[in-house]
Amino acid sequence: MTGSFLRKRSLWVIATLVVLFLFPVFLDRFYVYLAAIILLTGLCATSLNFVLGYGGVYQFHHAVFYGAGAYGTALMILKTGLSPWLGFIVGPVVAAMLGFIIGLICVRLSKLYFGMLQISLGSLVWAIIYRWYSFTGGDDGIHGVPLPDIISSPNGGYYFTLIVTSISMFVLYRMIKSPFGSALQGIRDNPVRSEMIGVNVRLQQLLALTIAGFFGGVAGALFVVVDNTVFPDMMFWTVSLELVIMCLLGGWLSYLGPMVGAAIIVLLRTYISGITVYWALALGIIMMLVIFFLPNGVLGYLDRFLKKKARAR
Amino acid sequence: MENVLGFISPGILSQILVGLSRTVILFIVSSGLSLILGVLRIPNVAHGSLYMIGAFMAYTVSHLFGGGTTGFWVALILAPLGVAALSFVAERSLFQFLYEREHLMLLLLTFALSLVFGDLVKLIWGAEYRSVPVPSMFQGYINLFGGLPFPIYSFFLLVMGPVIAILLWLLTNKTKIGKISRAAAVDREMVGAVGINVNWVFAIVFVIGCLLAGLGGVLVAPTVSVTLGMDHTLIMEAFLIVIMGGLGNVWGALLGALIFGLTQSLGILIWPQFGIVFPYCAVVVVLIFRPTGILRSTW
Structure with missing residues (x-):
């Protein structure tokens, strides 16, 4: 039973990846860019959810690590003569170190x-x-951060983003399913009890914060690849609360929730800001509706809906 | 005077006084934030927006009344009341349904509100810079300590700060509503169980807190250019002050505002480019030694 389910799920994953891989073939440049932005924003939101949803830690300002990863990468490429690829490692490491210190x-x-x-x-x-x-x-x-030739074209950047995001999402998933992930969720549900059975609560949380910072930094480095720019507003506190909203909107109790939330928010922002300058007003109203009517997010709602249907049958 | 202040140059002294008058604004805004955090446990991100709305309302009201001294005094009364009315509507229509839920939901709701308020201000007042004139009785400078010009309006602010602090202390310690709200901060179920309508106490405290944000906005309006985005930096500063001072503690907010305002104004003197960083460092130092703030928090 579980075996067939597992196989079914991996089939879904492979199908999604194939579709994502084929995007640049039948979509034009703007949509490829948008897809890349969704992927990296989704990775950032997922890394936030790693501590927020699974760890129960109120990491309100996660965009700092997103920005730190981006600045680390861009500055490493610009200020040193070393290989640009090194920048993609330095950025996330800087973000992880920052995550450790703030943590x-x-x-x-x-x-x-x-x-x-x-x-x-x-x-x-x-x-x-x-x-x-x-x-x-x-x-x-x-x-205008100079990039290696292979990823400087829009499609090259998209594929790089897709590959790195997929690997990062897989690693984060394995971590949640590992004993460390279980300990983290245990701390979320009952910190006192976890402490009593010998879990070093603060150490585990600090580790989780560092890991989340690292993957937030990876998302930032990817932003440098896709957009070629870095600016301080990437790490303004409003961006962080938008990330929290993505987790909530998608459903923070499901692993793919933040990714879904990121996709919804990025798409809405792109289309609503095309129509009106009052995007913040629209986002505020969407947020209120989610808080009041969709407390478990889109995926949480779907999940419950499907279960109800299965029971009815 | 010369002997006592011999080692302090007039420049530093005026910088301290300027810092102190800014402290008053920070204190008024953050005491409201602290009140709401202490009693209702809402990290009110929209507090900064209410401060901004207060400043814009002050602009409109003072211009309606001719822009002079009368305009300022009318604005000083009407604008905070307008902000209070707005917050009352928000509390009754939105917040009161979320008290049972997690803090995170309340935080996000206040963030959503701050986005909505920000765009409403853009819609109503536009994105231009506005200025509120200093009332004529507070215009001009006086000379301090032998030829140091100091704006009279700042003196007015320096008087307002302690007045508000004492009023707030009287409110929380000597009135019935203050006592109930302090009890509700510690154990809201128990307060409900003895037959007090906690819901309305919360509403009143929320409105008073927001009124303070509006008051801060009106008082700051003559000293700065009123514009969109003035809420963003202020709300972070107010949060820092409240954390540093201890949640829900009026004197804590005063102490936090003092530390914050002074490190900021002296920091700019020491290292102009990164003067903004000093108050943050002060917060880190304070919290390393006292993780829950300098003074006792209410919860």
């Missing part, structure tokens, strides 16, 4: 305190990057 300061605090201190420290990082004109380009950001 170290915040992890002693409980939920809401954690969230507020984390959002404040994240704003500090934003403020430094915003002001440090000589190194980061200040509020102008960095444009």
Whole structure:
């Protein structure tokens, strides 16, 4: 039973990947770009959900790691003469280190305190990057980051994003299913009990925060590949809360929820900002509707709907 | 005077005074935030938007009343009330249904509201810079400590700060509603069980907190250019102050605002480019030694 189910699921995964792989063949350039943005935003939201949904840690300012990965990559490529590929490793590592440092300061605090201190420290990082004109380009950001030839074309960038996102999503999935992932979920559900049975709560959470920072950084590095720019607003606190909304909208109790949420938000933003300048108003109203009527997200709702149907049969 | 202040140059002194008058604004806004956080446990991201709306309302009201001194005094009363009315509507129609849910949902709701408010301000007042004139009785400078010009309006702010602090302290410690709200912050079920309508207490506290945000907006309006986006930086600063001072503690908010305002204004003097970083560092240092803030929080 489980075997056939597993095989069925891997079939779905392979089918989706094939479709995604064929995107550039039958879609034009703008949609390929949009698909790449969805993939990397989805990866960022999934890495956030790794600590928020599975770890129960209120990481309110996750975009900092997204930005740190992007800045780390871009600055490594621009300021050193080393191979650009090295930049794609340095960016996420910088983000992971930042995740570790911010985590170290915040992890002693409980939920809401954690969230507020984390959002404040994240704003500090934003403020430094915003002001440090000589190194980061200040509020102008960095444009035209030179990339290796193979990924500098739109399709090349898309394939690179697709491959890296797939690998990262797989690794994160394995982590959630590992003993470490179980410990994390145990801490979310009952921290006191986890502590009692010998789980080092803070160490596990710190580890999770570092990992989440790393994959947030990977998403940032991918943004450099796809968009060729970096700017401080990538890590402004409103972006972080948008990421949280993606998790909520898609459903943070399902692994693919944040990815679905990212797809919905990115598509809506693209189309609504085409019609009106009041995109924030629309997003605010969507958020309210989700909070009141879809607390488990789109996937959570689908899941319950399908189960109800199966029972009725 | 010369002897006491011999080692402090007039430049530093005026910078401290400027920092102090900014502290007053920070204190008024963050005490409202702290009140709401302490009693209702809502991390109100929309607080900054209410501050911005207060400033814009002050602009409209003061221009309706001729833009002079009368306009300012009318705005000082009407604009916070307008903000309070707005927050009352928000509380009754949205927040009251979410108190049972997780904090995260409340945070996201306030974020959604801040997005909506931001765009409504854009819709109503547009994206231009607005200015509110300093009332004529507070115009001009006085000379301090031998030839140091200091704006009179800043003095007015320096007086307002302690007045608000004392009023708030009286409200939370000497009135019935304050006592109930402090009890509700500790154990809301118990307060409900003894027959008090917690729901309305929450609504009143929420409205008072938001009124303070509006008041901060009105008071800051003559000193800055009123524009979109003035909420974004302020709300982060207010959060930091509240965390530093201890959630729900009025004196904590005052202390936090003092530390924040002074490190900011002195930081700019020491290292102009990164003056913005100093208050954040102060917050980190404080929280490493006292993770739940300097003064006792309500929960």
